[in-house]
Amino acid sequence: MHTRGIIIEGLKKQYGSGDTLVDALKGVEMQVALGEVVGLVGPSGSGKSTLLKCLGAVIEPSAGRMKLGETIIYDGKWKIKDLRALRRDKIGFVFQAPYLIPFLDVIDNVALLPMLAGEGNSIARKRAVELLEALDVGHRAKAMPSQLSGGEQQRVAIARALVNHPPVILADEPTAPLDSQRALAVIGILNDMARQYETAIIIVTHDEKIIPTFKRIYHIRDGRTHEEAGEGKSPRELIKTDKA
Ligand SMILES: Nc1ncnc2c1ncn2[C@@H]1O[C@H](COP(=O)(O)OP(=O)(O)OP(=O)(O)O)[C@@H](O)[C@H]1O
Numbered sequence: 001m002h003t004r005g006i007i008i009e010g011l012k013k014q015y016g017s018g019d020t021l022v023d024a025l026k027g028v029e030m031q032v033a034l035g036e037v038v039g040l041v042g043p044s045g046s047g048k049s050t051l052l053k054c055l056g057a058v059i060e061p062s063a064g065r066m067k068l069g070e071t072i073i074y075d076g077k078w079k080i081k082d083l084r085a086l087r088r089d090k091i092g093f094v095f096q097a098p099y100l101i102p103f104l105d106v107i108d109n110v111a112l113l114p115m116l117a118g119e120g121n122s123i124a125r126k127r128a129v130e131l132l133e134a135l136d137v138g139h140r141a142k143a144m145p146s147q148l149s150g151g152e153q154q155r156v157a158i159a160r161a162l163v164n165h166p167p168v169i170l171a172d173e174p175t176a177p178l179d180s181q182r183a184l185a186v187i188g189i190l191n192d193m194a195r196q197y198e199t200a201i202i203i204v205t206h207d208e209k210i211i212p213t214f215k216r217i218y219h220i221r222d223g224r225t226h227e228e229a230g231e232g233k234s235p236r237e238l239i240k241t242d243k244a
Pocket residue numbers: 015016022023024042043044045046047048049050051
């Protein structure tokens with residue numbers, strides 16, 4: 001397996017202690033190559049959000065190892081001092097709700113992150129526009145988020161997740177509010193972006209419409225993962241079949 005992507009070994013996470021102890025992750029093994037999109041599926045309470053939060057450095061694991069390429073992120077403790085910079089530069093998040101900033105227009109919603117990372121305003125905006133165009137929402141660049149459809153808002157949220165070209169994208173139910181055509185279109189875009197920008201993408205989902213698109217799926221149950229080959233169908237072919 002590619003050693004440049006995400007490598008998770010024996011990852012554990014416990015919440016609480018004593019009588020209230022919860023073993024949320026019990027030794028997760030996972031590898032995702034750069035340029036690859038994998039699905040993460042499992043029943044409610046199986047540990048999906050906990051795993052994404054550990055990977056996103058939002059919460060601290062209890063044991064195990066997480067690596068990004070050759071860089072060890074966590075090995076029994078955090079190995080990176082500046083976790084905010086790690087989240088800002090290396091990880092893009094896409095959520096079920098787009099969480100756009102309501103008082104900024106579409107361009108600035110996307111350009112804000114590179115600006116925060118120290119990029120000049122005009123270069124940040126240029127990058128935002130390029131991505132918005134690639135995601136087919138360039139024509140809405142001057143609109144406010146409330147003026148967009150749900151599918152357009154989600155594409156803007158994807159542009160925001162990609163704008164700093166992070167090696168990792170973590171998506172938590174990104175298609176849940178979308179109908180089948182739009183859900184498949186969003187997955188098509190994430191697949192294209194993974195290839196184009198060499199991004200490792202993990203998609204947590206319950207969405208039956210998109211599960212056939214994954215080439216590899218990690219099932220998580222009771223805090224442990226097992227890997228399975230998926231059908232790897234092309235989202236665009238599925239859109240056509242759906243229309244027929
Ligand atoms: N902050 C917390 N404190 C204590 N226990 C927690 C906390 N967050 C999650 N848990 C527990 O950890 C286990 C895994 O939860 P997690 O949210 O990761 O599951 P999930 O697979 O994302 O579920 P869902 O699909 O319902 O969102 C559950 O038993 C949950 O109750």
